Amino acid sequence: MIKRLLLELSIRNINRRKLRFLLVFIPIFILTFIFTYLLVISQIFLYSLNELSLKIGQADIVVVPMGSLVENEDFLLEGNLRPFKLNPVFYDKIKNQFKDEIERITYQIYLENLDGIALIAIDPRTDFIVKPLLEKKVELGEFEAYVGAKAFEKLGGKDSVEIYSKKFRIVSKLKETGSGLDYAIFVRVDDIKKLKDIDYISVIYIRAKPEVDSEILAYKIENVFVQVDTAHLTKMGKKIKKSINDLNNILKFMFLISIILCILLIYNIYSIIINERRKEIGILKGLGASNKDVLKLLLLEGFLVCSPASIFGSVVAIILSYLTLLKFFKLIFVKIPVTVFIFVPLSLLISITITFLGIYITFSKIRRFDILSLLKSI
């Protein structure tokens, strides 16, 4: 009951000064939001990128027609397939010319985008990209298909799919990769060739031998065959990481400015709130509350306002940072790592520290007054 009275006194004081405390709530919300947003966006991104590279990391190098790297990145990172064509002779030429440095090589044909589902033809004899991702290890037979996790959902879990007026039986589903592969249907090149004249391939995937520097190999392929572009998967990650770092730098600057403004605002609002309550502080001290007791009460109020503001701010930041990457940057591979939730207590700790410091500094000025002059305050 006694502790409850103290808590109730705090709650009622907050209720009585709703506007004032709202003015505390908002900067704390903004502060924790910016702090969490900044940290989480880079965390989610790095984590997701790492997850992605683990999943499509069967290959070191991707070879595409000159000028099609962006389209390929669009497909791998956003699931947006825009077919492009590469002369099939490059597959054999690269395979033969760099046979000592290549461990595995395969190709894929990007056929078309069927209402958000990418139709891709693979060669099961050489494929090392799709097979490791299968939930059920089944060889691809005649007029059979594998489907990506998201494509499977889009198809409503059906066991077959019609392609070029021919029914293909779905024999296995891919594990979710967070890449464009999730939105694809994979069929055999041989089957597609029975239904349609195809005289091109789209991408070549290469895995270098362990002793070979894959980055140098990619560079060499591009130099020998000027008609192609190569993408080193790690390099691709680095490029995106750089963009994120640029974004982070802007956010860091904003964060610094905001944190300074928020601290000043919180401090000033508490100065007003506490100064308005001189008389109440006088009454409490007159009744036997020590400075410590009054400070405890003020800190409790601060805690009651700052905790929800901070938790709310950081949770909204986590959700928004996820949505930013997913919707604004259209990065389908984003995933929220559990570790980002550490930022909720961390931002709570920071906002509590700032709030408590603001209260303590203001109260230190008030405590110098004697009780009688506090009681005389209006």
Place this chain on the structure above:
Amino acid sequence: MNNRTKIETKNLTKIYEREEEKFIGVYDINLTINEGEFVGILGHSGAGKTTLLSLMGGLIKPTKGSVYINNVDIFKLDDNELSHFRNKNIGFIFQYSSLIPNFTVMENILLPIVFSKEKKNLREYETRAKYFLERLGLKGYEDKYAYELSGGEQRRVAIARAFINKPEIILADEPTADLDEDTELKVLKFFREIQRKENLTFVLVTHSTEIVDLCLCETVYYMKKGRIYDKKIIA
């Protein structure tokens, strides 16, 4: 200092400083108040009565001199000790309005218990609070908010609060200032009754000789310009 001495002031002086000017609050006050004594301090406005009472309760610090309560020099105590001492031993009736508006009457009365360092049986104090409210003509007011009360009602709630913690000393500063004649009489009767029943040391500050008489004060100190210029022992 005899063994019945409850409050003793020695050369108690308070000088206020405002914009390099000095004003005497109280000057060289030496008085002794015994346990269970009902003392009146009488004087006009600005005589230094409130300053003296505030010094006795440790609400302000003296420029010079000391205050002993139960043989303890209260200004030698640190903030924590003095707060605890005040909470345990002194019940205040402030001259100024002193309720917390967004607290109920009962919660306002129980506030000294909130800051008490000793374990208290709250039910017992609630019963005590109800008894005081009934005696002061506020039966059924427990759940009303302080802001809903008139000035006189607030004053009576503040009076009930001063007694709640079973203090040994009551320091009352113009306690009946906002009350009508009938209520004033009722309150003064209550003071006398509880003072005798609980053997309280009661210091009442007023500008009215009538109140001093009605309270049946045993000792009256007369103040003027911060000094005690007369003392009258009635009983």
